[in-house]
Amino acid sequence: MNSTINKKVQFIDLGSIDYKEAWDYQTKLFDEIVSLKISNRKLPIEKQEITPNYLIFCEHPHVYTLGKSGSEENLLIDAEGLKAKQATYYKINRGGDITYHGPGQIVGYPILDLDNFFTDIHKYLRLLEEGIIETLAEYGIKSGRIEGLTGVWLDHEEQVNPRKICAMGVKSSRWVTMHGFAFNINTDLDYFGNIVPCGIDDKAVTSLENELGRKLDINEVKAILKTKLAGLFEMNLFLE
Helix, strand or coil: CCCCCCCCEEEEEEEEECCHHHHHHHHHHHHHHHHHHHCCCCCHHHHHCCCCCEEEEECCCEEEEEEECCHHHHHHHHHHHHHCCCCCCECCCCCCCCEEEEECCCEEEECCEEHHHHCHHHHHHHHHHHHHHHHHHCCCCECCCCCCCCCCEEECCCCCCCCEEEEEEEEEEECEEEEEEEECCCCHHHHHHCCCHHCCCCHHHHCCCHCCCCCCCCHHHHHHHHHHHHHCCCCCCCCC
């Protein structure tokens, strides 16, 4: 077995944090791992350093983010509208289209060296989705995937009223990941009315609160989700 494999993952809960501040923090960790991997390639295996992994949870103030493959036409309000909604807007370097982040939403940023786990982006996305699916099952909610679409959906089989409860968009380079998922817990769904979420105009968005008819303890949901992801990825989670 390769002695440089590292399944230890540092868990960090940033609480409520400005989107750009969290993006800069992600980028710093991401760049450090990529740089270490480049340096390691020049060394014999016995002298290579293990690469660290991180799982970051946070919430953001109201913000809209547009991925590299998205269209600005999917943002339905102008600068004045953003100001009125006390929201910001960023074009960012993940995949996917436009989405919303805000209070009451668990935003997850796994910054993993997939060489420590498996080198398969499709599998990576499916396991992130599975972590959400298993967490929802703890609350008695059946969820799943819709072919051709990322994220986690309710009414995914019959599709009478399919509703997205978790959006995803990631970036990877040299098998290092950043960005991640946005899981709607006690989210103000009205903010999704200002965009065409993920560029999909024929399906709705929902939240755990909306489905259960009550507010949730977001820290309880985080704890369940963290445990599910750790099991699926066989992570050894730790707090520094």
